[in-house]
Amino acid sequence: MTFLSIPYISFGLGFLLLGALWAFKSANPRFAAIVAASGSVGSFLLSTIEVAKAGHRRLFDPWLSFFEADALDAVPMAFFAALTLIVIILAPKRDSGGKALAGILLLAAATQTTYAAADLAVLATGWWLTSLPFVMRMFGEARSQKLAQGFLIASSIALTAAIAVLHHIEIDEISHASNLAFGLIILAVVLRKGLFPLHGWMISSFEHGPLLPLALLFNGHLGALLIARSETTALTLSERHVLEFLSMAALVTALMTSLRGFAEKKPRRMLGLLCLSQASFILAGIATASAEGITGALVHWLVVAAASTGLIAIVRVLEVRVSGSADPTAHLGLATKAPRLATFFLVCGFALIGLPGTLGYCAEDLIFHGALENHPWIGIALPIATAFNAINLLRIFNILFLGVLPKHVIDIPDALPRERWPLTLIVVFLIAGGIFPSQILRWRENAAHEIEAGLGLEQKEHHGH
């Protein structure tokens, strides 16, 4: 067992949990939350650097040895911590009460627990805890959120049942799981990710739920993490067949939700369908069983997380500005008053759908190429979903930003400095990553190698040569 030199993971989680308490009690909760989230960003970033320096080996936390950081989870942990900080900064005043910010920090702590889990019991605990802030109604009245809570809890139950069937809790031993246990794990993923035909709860949450916490819940991509983890553990043939089913479900979700967007007029629902469709590419890519597809999927994970957080945050700050139009179907024409927010929205959207010049293009290019090698139908179907999503993105943009400004929107501010800097950071990441993608690919290539080794792809290549 090799340990981190300093208990960064304990520190990171400690910052989040203590921050939640401080924000809940504080008179200035945003300040408390920003301090806590910044502390967690620093801690997780340092742990990522140490993992990279150690040759991407698995390093355990010296204080809490059931937490670890490795090639697969170190980058997402640092990235998710940064997203949490961005969400807290971007949250409009009405969403930044003590309880709400404490809820966001708790959600972040639960997600990071799942990422850092060294065994399945801890992973399942984190999985359960992510639904806690929603069940405790920390983001306001949750009357219409019972459906989402039900699905989150059902997913947690499925994962817990899988562990019960397994009788042991080492992540490395997923490969010894019975078909029933592995099936339950897949069910947990399907429920959690909102894969077709169980995607309705996610769309409903986007329509009615608290958007900013939902951005964090959605962008944890815990389902993708669990599948990536299981792929690193030399799965049996029958389990790989189950994974094939999962990749098919992801593909169908990507296609169906992109198509479904054409019948929608409400920006929130359209945004939900768009994000869900593009996020399904991650699972489809991981399941391609090719080096390109897996690397593309792991990079796409970062793209979806950054871009969809940007999009969701912009929609929320606009809703708050344009009171009375929480879910407009007519054109709002806000580009006249908020051209910068319109630009941020467009760039985030273009990155999400993989426009050249953004990191999304490189990620999708790799996924498509990877898919064509082993699963030609995925390689053909995903570009179709991207094309549909692109059209839906422009439809959302048109509704929010183009057209005649309604009379009740007399004067709204453009992006405030507090909003401008985090959004610029997201945009710079997406564009700089698109212009110089090699660096970002390097962050994820070790994780991809681990998955490839688990799937035996490296050996295949070796024999091929």
Added chain:
Amino acid sequence: MSPENLSFLLLAIPGITFTALSLIWLLGGRVTEHAMSRLTKGVYATLTLIVGIIFWKMWQSDLHSVRVSVGDHWFKVAHYEFPLTILLDRLSLPIVGITVILAGVVGSFSVRYLHRDPGFFRFFLLLHLFTFGALLVFMADSLDVLLGGWEIVGITSVLLIGFFQYRPDPVKNALRVFATYRVADLFMLMGVFLAHHWFKTASWNGMFSGEWPGHVNNLNGNAATIVAVMLVFAASGKSAQGPFCGWLARAMEGPTPSSAIFYGAISVHAGAYLLLRIEPLIHSSWIATSLVIFIGSTTAFLGTLVHRTCADAKTSLAYAAQTQLGLIFVEIGLGWTTFAIIHLISHAVLRTLQFLRSPSMLRDYNRVHSAAGGQIDPTGEHYESFLPKKIQLWLYRAALGRGFYDPIVDRFIVAPVVGLARLLGIFEFRGGKS
């Protein structure tokens, strides 16, 4: 400076200009009209000068092509790598030259045309992005790089169609054009991926041997035909030909200078450029060759018919441009390469002038009419007057309905897709309030 370095600079200047201006604005900075005007004129003067120097140096050293590799590759994963190579040869250099000159002319014209317009900054920002995208298309040494520029040109085109965002029609038409682009770009994407999948290459060097115009096709078999057909459809989408012929008239909602540069000068010719570039691949398959000729000739016929019944100047010019592009497609299909290039460049120049003068068309007509002593002949005698009256009437109705393109698309494509999308709603939950 070597032609290689100059080529790289040619591509980098508009890209850097766009990025710098965007960042300044996003972070709260302001660029005055005067500064933007100076900057734009400076950029296009520099680009024109660079093209001139490259041309001179290539001519002096008897170089037929300049190939620049930006690093070994853009990114690489396992055995798949994305080479970032640009190429200037006897096909791309004239088109690059005409691109920077016409974009400069349009930029200069727009300084006065859009004076005090609220979208002044946005227009020039998009003009620089468009120039970068167009240069990327014409200087690409592979389909992968070309695709990057292709998409950038498409997006800027759509954003400029919706330039007058406070009016419903430009917004609606921009969306329709974008949807058409996306469908056409699907063919491009599939062509590129299938080329990689079957032939392990999408670079001009891998697909063809030798230098343009004497290059020879390296791809064979049914797979090559499929790739060729995909690329022909992609080119048709960009040049508003065949099944994608309906968008060009809608694109006229944008400001006149953008119509000139996109739909008169550069953007619509990108499809023809692609066909010229992959000409040996097309001619290796009778299916692809016939398709190019069929698409070009039918669109030219429809375009010339509709053009005669259009009531406004810009739409009329759009259909006239579509007709000429159809003829260029036919010329490429028939293998008349040199003629097609001359046609392409002269058409781009003439159409830019016509678009830029279109707001003053009546004044121009009156001036010419007066100069001719009021003796300009009415242009009423056309070949259709030789047809029977019944057919004339039928053609007139078809022309007035613009070939009934939009109703056909709405009924047989849009309606079934939206119907299916609605049907999928059975898997979702509604109700409840936040």
